[in-house]
Amino acid sequence: MARISSIFGKPENRLRPVWQAAVPDHVIGVAWAPDGARLAVAAVSGPIVIFDANTGKPVHQHKGHGFGTAALAWQPAGGALLASVGQDNKVRLWDTAAGQEAKALDAGASWAEKLAWHPSGQYLATAAGKKAKVWSAAGDLVRELPAQAGTVMDLKWRPGTNSLTLLAYGAATTYDPLTGSEPVKVLAWKGSPLAMAWSPDGKILAHGNQDSTVHFWYFDEARDLQMWGYKTKVRELAWEFSSRYMATGGGPVVCIWDCQGGPNGPEGTKPTMLVGHESEANITALAYQARGFLLASTALDGRVLLWQPTNRKGAQVGEFQFTGGESSVVAWSPDDKSLAAGAGTGAVAVFRAG
Structure with missing residues (x-):
């Protein structure tokens, strides 16, 4: 990746703290309820705490997963279920209205790490080991998909469809799990995606x-291109709502790719590089607003930075510092007005971002 001029500027601070709280240890995940009224926070050791998003007061605390919680996600489309996976071979559904566990499902392997709700809220996809399963919101098994060549590192529903993509060694494989278990498209790539x-x-x-x-696939044409030169392996990816810009981590600098910058998208172009985190502090999470232009980043330096990447007067527009450890996760509220972040110390903070 070529070094290019970075966007600097004296930052104004548009991150206004609303409240701070804590969970028992390292924050591995945060998830907003669809109405924005509650915030679920998972500690890596297992516990899941539901906070009142306006006051920061705990509403419920769930035991989470034995040996550790790995991920959680709130049922979209107004649902009351919170789903989580972890290192106890379970997919757990939590009734957040009653404050109790609704159902525990067999994940299929001892270590379940990924999950994703269909935007309708009717289906939940989970990954454990080399396999993925799709469940109904009631907890009934809809489909178990074939084993992949390696551990399923990620899974996502393709926007606007019922297609589910599994990412594993050597390929990104897409299925329509509501109709069958045969792949509808296999994007083969010799490498280890994360x-x-x-x-x-x-x-x-x-x-x-x-x-x-970072590898890009133009899905319908199965055409691909690749960007290289990152400092570390790349786990942090976030799209801007118009699908034009994509932010990546893979080091201490946030890179913004213009995917409509030419006839071949970002191929042959140089990214905008946002410098704000400490030089040895690798990015840990990125999140764009769902309908806006603000981007949040967290890193090993404990900072939460707010960016407006296209602002030529200065891209960095907000900053918060967690003390004593890394900032680990970040998530926007459904209305894009609030931002939640967690830290390795167990600290949790909610901000208004304007």
């Missing part, structure tokens, strides 16, 4: 990789 993100318009699939690259 994380993926669909563009909101469903046209481009991007995945970050073990070999410090």
